[in-house]
Amino acid sequence: MTHRPEPPELLALDPVVIEGASGPAAAPLSAPAVRCRHVVKIYEAASGRVFAVRGIDLDVEGGCTTGVVGPSGSGKSSLLRMIAGLELPSAGSVEIDGIDLTSLSTKRRARTRAQLVTHVHQRPPDNLLSHLTAAQQLARLVPREADPDVVADALQTLGLDGHHDHRPAELSSGEQQRLALARAIVAGHRLVIADEPTAQLDGESTRAVLAAIDRLAARGVTVLVATHDARVLPHLQQVIALRDGAIASITEAGTERAVIDRGGRLQLPMAARDAFSEDRAVIRVDDDGNVRIERP
Amino acid sequence: MTDRRAIAAWLAVPWRDRALLFALMAAAATPAFLIASADLWRSAAADEIARRVMVDAPATDDEVVVETPAWLRPDEVMAADDAARTVFDEADSLGPARRTVVLPPSPRDVLETDEGASIRVPLRLVHHEGADTDLDLTANVTTDGGIGIWISTWLAAEFGLAAGDRLTSRECVDVPADRCVRTVPADGFTVLGVTDPLWREPGDQGPVATVDGLDAALVPQFIAPFGLPNFAIVFVDEPTMADLGVQASMVWRAEREEAIDGLRSLESATAEIRTIERRFVQTPSVAGPVAELAAGAGAVDVRSTLPTSLATTRSLIADLDQPFAAARLAGVALGLAACAAGGVFVVARSRREFRLLAGEGDRWPEFAGRAVAQSVAPAIVGTVLGVVLALVVAEAELGVGRFDALDLRPILVVAVVAVAGNALATGIAGERSLGDRPPLASAELLAAGLLVMAATTALLWFQVGRGNRDGGVDLAVVLLPIAGLATAVAIVMFGIGAGLRRTTGFARRLGPMRLLLWRRLDGGGVGERTVVAFTAVAIGVTLLAGALVETLDRTLTRDLATELGGATRVELIGPLPEGVVLPERTTVIGLSSTRVSPGNRAATVIMVDPGTVADAVVWPDDIGIDLDVALDLLASDAGDDLPALALVDQTLPVTGGFGLRDVVRYETVGRLRSAPLASAGEPSLLVAADRLDAFVADERARVGAAASLRPPSREARQRLVSALGAAEVQAFLDDLDVRYRNVVTDDARRADADIVGPRFAFGYLRWLGIVAVLIATVALAFQLSARRAVRSLTTVLTVRMGASPNRLALVTAAEIVVLLVISSVVALLAAQPLAARLLPRFDPTPDLPPRPELVWSFGPLAVRIAIVLVAVGATVWASERWASDRQAVEVLRDTPT
Structure with missing residues (x-):
């Protein structure tokens, strides 16, 4: 077996546990904050159809910080955009707080999105309106019935209390991202979806953003983060690895679990795939029900 | 919960972003400018009509x-x-x-002098203010008492009177006896606006002559029953007149x-x-x-007569409404297109903000509302700027930069529609900014679009042809050149794109850098291609409309030279008196409808007077030969035949005979493309009247015909053609008491709406073309700016692959310029059949020779195209250089996901 160098974006977490098909798809006891069922996303392009997401089943518990990882083109952004209600799946359903986004009209979906979700883009300037100050950015999101001090509170919570009157151009990238996260606090959102929020940040800014995410999680906010950044992983309770539009593994509490989809297909983690150079494996199930994958 | 400061900051967004502000203001200014320009063009046309009407006014x-x-x-x-x-x-x-x-003419008064001489004479006493300074006094002014009368030279001669002589009037007009002759003016009638023909040559007058041009009450009747004048105007000073106590006519x-x-x-x-x-x-x-x-x-x-002149002018101007409306519609369409382009730029510029707000749940009403709020102020400023710019340009170009010539309602309506339309589009674009990407335009879709354009052009082509010469300027006429040019350019651009895609395999063999350039040319963006195509269409419209305007001008001049012969043409009902002296720059042309043999073909013989024709007629260059040469040919020796000039394209025998009673043998000694008063329906022969008369006289003498027969030139239908105005010609004919009809002038014909309308419409269309080229150049700069991130990525990658930034910028500029040159050439080629299709519709007298030929002014256009190419090339080059100055990391960070 030839050992190939590990690509930087891959996660190599051992040991890998292979679950049955009912694993992640099984309904948890409490209603999850995010539930995806058989989600498929197909883009129509000039060169033909592009299958971005190929039937994902996923549950994310409320208050959980979840990472979505995978190589470029694996479907991370498409999945997160569908969960955020920014796009509709080509097939399947996406629920947030028990609301099936696919069954809503455009208007109601937009309203639901406005009520439930904060979306944080990769580029800090994309999350803010350039002409408003930090306080104004947040104030416009505060519901009428909310406490007027919520803006100051949010800014203080995320370490931005000295920047009330600063416009985005006067803030660092890390501060901009934290301000973007603060929107969730003032808007009372229960779900934050961040698409590589630290990709353009230096170490110190990254740490500040991660601290902000921790604070959000402490407030019970469900955080869903797509990332390539290994520094983010320790802050996540659950990591979902995607490959070719499907879930390759789910890692919780240091245990990486491979996923068998409804068609019985198993995606091995990349590190495990490297062990099978001919893309062939022998699967043995012993008397105790343990499954072993061996090289042929 | 948004505070006022946030709202103010929101509204101030366009004012913080110069490009955004410029786009919003330009989007409003362009339609305002174009619509205002249409009004001002119409105003210029109205002024021209008014001027021409006034030329013929009394x-x-x-x-x-x-x-x-x-x-x-x-x-x-x-x-x-x-x-x-x-x-x-x-x-x-x-x-x-x-x-x-003015006193009424006395039937017969008695004037008595101090010496007791008396004569019965019809008198008309006139007091004319300023007469003592205006009149040309031929005798010394007496200072005796300062009161007196002025008498004519004829009267002075008749009575032997001089200044200081006492003069008494009895019976009808009671001039007090203490009045003396103060002076004797030579030009009394001139001061009143006429010249008394009896003043100098009394014997020349006919039995009764009426002087026109004078107020009815002042018109004297010259009665000379015995061949001698016996009427006189006597100028009287004010105290004398005021004391008379009789009824008179007072004129101010x-x-x-x-x-x-x-x-x-x-x-x-x-x-x-x-x-x-x-x-x-x-x-x-x-x-x-x-x-x-x-x-x-x-x-x-x-x-x-001004109210009549005004009514005539307004009637002619009202006929401009249709061409005006059609042309203005094109301006509105172009303005809205420019406005939409501005909207597209605004959307592209605000894409980041839209994505954020759409992500937060904003829907199209919120986006549209914000767009309205943000664009109203720039739209107002832009509209005002557009109107002001139109006024300034119109003043410089047409001399009609007057605010009161503008109809503000359509400007405001279009401004509101533009703001609302852009807001709606912005709303939809904003809401959809998060959605799935729209499917790219497929080749089938493009082909279908081209088919629709081609079908529309074909429809317009037949529609314009069907309404030949009757339809004037309508929407089809305005749309045909635009649709035709757009179709031709689009087909070629589509073909270039398809060709490049099919030859990508070949391009791969050229190496990575050239491949990148190739791909860039191929996929340079729909926006750039659209702008380039738009520019080419605008250039084509400019050329086409310019050619039509110039051709219409030239055709009109030529047709009027054929139809009228000169500035004024009068159809004489009876012949002029024998030996009458014509006014200067006036001639009489005889026309005779006859048969030409062999072939027995109907023809018109045009008889010109070689002595007077040269100064009277208009002889355009494209008649074919100089007038002097033509007259020399008519005077040339053709043996026993009469020399004649025939028109080209008209099949008459080179030698033959014409005439019914007197058969005249002629020989064609030259060919013309047209001739003054040439017939519209049948071939024409031009001959010298004196040679024809002499020829016929000889023939009559030879056959012993009656000597009393009149020469052919006097038997022919006579047309008086003059370089003078209608008033002078009519005055001359009225003096002679010659009957006439159909007084037609060059200025009156040029004021016809059928002529002014197309000229105005195509002039405005040319104007639109020029403005459209400017808009396209600016739009290209904005398009490049809007696609900055994508272009920067390509540029940086290409530079990193080894290309020098300068060379890359030059190559890219050259690509756009080459595309522009190709599409412009296509537009220029397509303009020719389109113009040829339109021209016959506006030939003012389509049957008159010669046939109109399109006049293409490629010289000035080439200069303009060169300027456009340099401007476009410089714009692209600057944009590329700016893009390549950025760092790769910066570019990648900016690249939209």
């Missing part, structure tokens, strides 16, 4: 004349005169009024000091006349003294 339009019957009593005269002068003084455009008092006459140079001044002058009329009739301070002066003898008459 000379009396140059003054205002108020006439009232009057009993000549000093107090009443002075009171009415003071009141009347007040009215004239308050009229801005009129000079000081001058008063003329004020000259117009400001020439009428357009519709506005014509309207203003007409309104002034109506004001004067109202004051003389209704205002007590004026109407009272005047009525007292008239003492019930009659009503005041304010005489002016």
Whole structure:
């Protein structure tokens, strides 16, 4: 077996546990904050159809910080955009707080999105309106019935209390991202979806953003983060690895679990795939029900 | 929960972003500019019509004349005169009024001199203010008493009178006996506006002559039953006239000091006349003294033909409505297109903000509302700027930069529609900014679009042809060149794209860098391609419209030269008297419808007088040969035949005979493409009238025909052609008491809406083309700016692959310029059949030779295209250089996901 160098974006977490098909798809006891069922996303392009997401089943518990990882083109952004209600799946359903986004009209979906979700883009300037100050950015999101001090509170919570009157151009990238996260606090959102929020940040800014995410999680906010950044992983309770539009593994509490989809297909983690150079494996199930994958 | 500061900051967004502000303002300014320009073009056309109408207007339009019957009593005269002068003084455009008092002609008066000589003579006493300074006095002015009368030279000669002689009138006109002859003017009639033909050569007069151009009350009848004149105007000074106590006619006459140079001044002058009329009739301070002066003898008459001229002008201008509306519609369409382009840029510029807000749940009403709020102020400023710019440009180009010429309603409506339309589009774009990417335009979709464009062009092509010569300028006429050019350019651009895609395999063999350039040319963006195609179409429209305007001008000049012969053409009903001396620059052309043998073909023989024709007729260059050469040919020796000039393209025998009673053998000694008064329906032969008469006289003598037969040139239908104006020609004919009809002038024909309309419409279309080129150049810069991130990525990658930034920028600029050159050439080629299709529709007299030929001004256009190419090339180069100056990391960070 030839050992190939590990690509930087891959996660190599051992040991890998292979679950049955009912694993992640099984309904948890409490209603999850995010539930995806058989989600498929197909883009129509000039060169033909592009299958971005190929039937994902996923549950994310409320208050959980979840990472979505995978190589470029694996479907991370498409999945997160569908969960955020920014796009509709080509097939399947996406629920947030028990609301099936696919069954809503455009208007109601937009309203639901406005009520439930904060979306944080990769580029800090994309999350803010350039002409408003930090306080104004947040104030416009505060519901009428909310406490007027919520803006100051949010800014203080995320370490931005000295920047009330600063416009985005006067803030660092890390501060901009934290301000973007603060929107969730003032808007009372229960779900934050961040698409590589630290990709353009230096170490110190990254740490500040991660601290902000921790604070959000402490407030019970469900955080869903797509990332390539290994520094983010320790802050996540659950990591979902995607490959070719499907879930390759789910890692919780240091245990990486491979996923068998409804068609019985198993995606091995990349590190495990490297062990099978001919893309062939022998699967043995012993008397105790343990499954072993061996090289042929 | 948004505070006021946030709202203010929101509204101030465009004012913080110069590009955004420019786009919003330009989007509003462009339609305002184009619509305002259309109004101003129409105003220029209206002014031109007014000027041409005024050229043919009677000379009396140059003054205002108020006439009232009057009993000549000093107090009443002075009171009415003071009141009347007040009215004239308050009229801005009129000079000081001058008063003329005329007594009715006496049937036969008796003038007696101190020596007791007397003669019975019909007298007309006239007092003319300013006569003592205006008249050319031939005798010394007596200082005796300062009161006296002025008599004509004829009267002085008839009575042997001189200054200082006493003169008494008895019986009909009671001139007091103490009046003396103050002076003897030579030009009394001239001062009144006419020349007394009896003044110098009494024997030349016919039995009765009427002098036109003079107020009816002043027109003298020259009665000379025995061949001698026996009538005289006697100028009388004011005290003499005022003391007579008889009924007279009092006239105030004020000259117009400001020439009428357009519709506005014509309207203003007409309104002034109506004001004067109202004051003389209704205002007590004026109407009272005047009525007292008239003492019930009659009503005041304010005489002016200006209201008629204004009505004529307005009627002609009303005929411009259709071409005006059609042309303006094209302006509105272009304006809205520019406006939409601005909207697209705004959307592209705000894409990041839209994605964020759409992500937060904003829907199209919120986006549209914000767009309205943000764009209203720039739209107002832009609209104002557009209107001001139109006024400035129109003043410089057309001399009609007047605000009151504008119809603001359509400008405001289009501005509102533009803002609302852009807001709606922005709303939809904003809401959809998060959605799935729209499917790219497929080749099938493009092909279908091209088919629709081609079908539309074909439809318009047949529609324009069907309404040949009757339809004037309608929407189809305006749309055909635009649709035709757009179709041709789009097909070629589509073909280039398809060709490049099919040859990508070949490009791969050129190496990575060239492949990148190739791909860039191929997929340079729909936006750039659209702008390039738009530019080419605009260039084509400019050329086409310019060619049509120039061709229409030239065709009109040529047609009028054929139809009228000169500035004025009059159809004489009877022949001119034998031996009459024509006015200068005037000739008589004879026309005879006859048969030409062999072939027995109907033809028209045009007989010109070689002695006078050269100074009278218009002889355009494209007739084929110079007038002097033509006259030399007509005077050349053709043996026993009469030399004649025939028209090319008309099949008459080179030698043959024409005439019914007198058969004239002719030989064609030259060919013309046209000739003055050439027939529209049948071939024409041009001959010299004197040679023809001599030829026929010889023939008649040879066969012994009756000597009393009139020469052919006098038997022919006679047309008087003159370089003079209609008024002078008519005055001449009236003096001779010659009957005539159909007085047609060059200026009147050029004022026809059928002629002004197309010229205006295509002139405006050319204007649109020029503006569209400017818009396209600016739009290209904005398009490149909007696609900055994508272009920067390509540029940086190419530079990192080894290309020098300078070279890359030059190559990219060259790519766009090459595309532009190709599409412009296509547009220029397509413009030719389109113009040829349109031209026959606007030939003012389509049957008159020669046939119109399109005049293409490639020279000035080449200069303009070169300027556009340099501007576009520089824009692209600058954009590329700027893009390549950025760092790769910066570019990648900016690249939209």
